[in-house]
Amino acid sequence: MSQKLAVVILNWNGKNWLEKFLPQVVRFSKNADIYVIDNLSTDDSAAFLETHFPSVGIIRNNKNYGFAGGYNEGLKKINDPYLYYCLLNSDVEVTENWIEPVLQVFEKDPSIAAVQPKILSFDNRKYFEFAGAAGGLIDNLGYPYCRGRVFDDIEEDKGQYDDEAEIFWASGCCLFIRTEDFWEQNGFDERFFAHQEEIDLCWRLINSGKKIFYTGQSEVYHVGGGTLNKQSPQKTFLNIRNNLSMMLKNLPFPKLISTLFLRLCLDGFAAAYFGYKYGLTHFWAVGRAHSSFYLQVPGTWKRRQKHQKKKFYQSEWLIFKHFLGRK
Template sequence: MEKIAVVILNWNGVKLLEQFLPSVIQFSPEATVYVADNASTDESVAFIKNNFPTVKILQNKTNQGFAGGYNDALQHIDAEIYALVNSDIEVTENWLKPILETFDTESETAIIQPKILDFKRKNYFEYAGAGGGFIDQFGYPFCRGRIFDTLEKDNGQYNDKCEIFWASGACFFIRSAVYKELKGFDQDFFAHQEEIDLCWRAINKGYTIKYNSESKVYHVGGATLQQANPQKTYLNFRNSLLMLTKNLPQDSLLKVLIIRLVLDSIAGIRYIIGGQFTHCWAIIRAHFSFYRLFLRNYKKREKKQVETYFKTKSIVYGYYVKSGTVFADVI
């Protein structure tokens, strides 16, 4: 068994591989580097074979998104730790060392995220993960360094190691034994928030999620679906509701879902006021898809859900009513 496998999920990303794969190879001497190709129709596979012969290629037969793509590929990799890395990530020297040290010294830690900064503005945190992820009691995710669309400058305020609620799928380290115990990502999600769901299920099993700023990467972001894409809105709203259905304690599930559906409707109205009609329609589609998938996902619930400690009751209230724009303002 290998100690650590760096696995890059790729779909039609030959330009991204050309730009970012060299840094992964150069700065990952401790690891075997894999590219899991999600049925690309471009020249990705041929490009890797011709230019990076040390990289191992796993070819998925169909594109099943982030969740299914990794589930398909990882069953063929025998490693103690999986490092799941987006194709638009630039890694830095010695990025793996502090992660491996944490896994070696903390047996209860199952998942780790590094500091994630913006590739385009390298002194700012990046949207997908920033300085570690949390959610409020209604299932809205936020990060140290990123509250909704407001990003903080990196002034060393999150140079630490701490327990978090979720780790970003852009650069996501997990013990393979835990990944298998949890049966991987939920393929109903396809893409977006499946990593939060996996982390929540790990917490319900008694595991710990950590952030370690001693490891640092830069993320382009939006390489697959841009923030302004209505399909991203659809997946985020739907998957968040599915995640709540699966993981909230039974006594709070119905109340939270009702409040959340109302808050989503308010978000839809804001989109209409802003002239973003396709995003409002995306929320409506997300709700109907949630209703259709509700029973199937309710049956996925574990026998016991732990009482989860939320950093804030409502990030919507903290951001839009209290005008909090940084992590310290809203917790």
């Protein structure tokens, strides 16, 4: 008989986060097994876990595979059969009743493949957190946003998203997913390394007929930027390259050419904006992202599924409405 839930934390030199947040994960996850996948850390994270958390399973990867590859490699080494994984960032504070409301959502509909809780800011606890907020959506140009967060504008939590709703993508900082659905999609696309791999996975799940949900009855608090902060040019590079690859893989063909062309043009404006706001390294990061995307095109094309949902977005022209219309 399959066991119900494995809470799996990916770690790379995050001993300080494990010290801070793992005790609460253990305390409030009584009916789940807990694992830490270590991406060949150099900060004695594994030794710390062995000494202070003997009940937590430790999985050692032989190199730093990034977020996408790190989870794929590590989860393969969990031999016990689980119905669900919870992929949890090491810089997340969980709350007392964070698991059961999510499992109840799964039990309502077998076509629900992934569920996300409400994600609030650890440092500003009345506000949503950038990476997920109250559930991820996407516009018709492939720009990800969230209920509670549009680009850099973040809402205060006033109970407006205490609902249960179908969304487009669930945040990788706290992603509950059926194990069979995860492996039917061959997990994350490891070429992404980090950033937007969860959006790509959710998009593939939707294309295969599955649903992604959010519940506001479960809350967690996320620090954010624990590995790559917002000002990192590498983060700019990964976000832009991976977003383009994700669209090439998942967009229905009639929209693919026009959408990609417009996005590539808009990235020119983004490069100028990032260069002005964050410096020339971010300007060049956009160019590097495009070059890397072009090099990956043959492999990305091979990963396209046979069927894509024609209506995939929840907002049209979000970037123009937000920056020009100030909505």
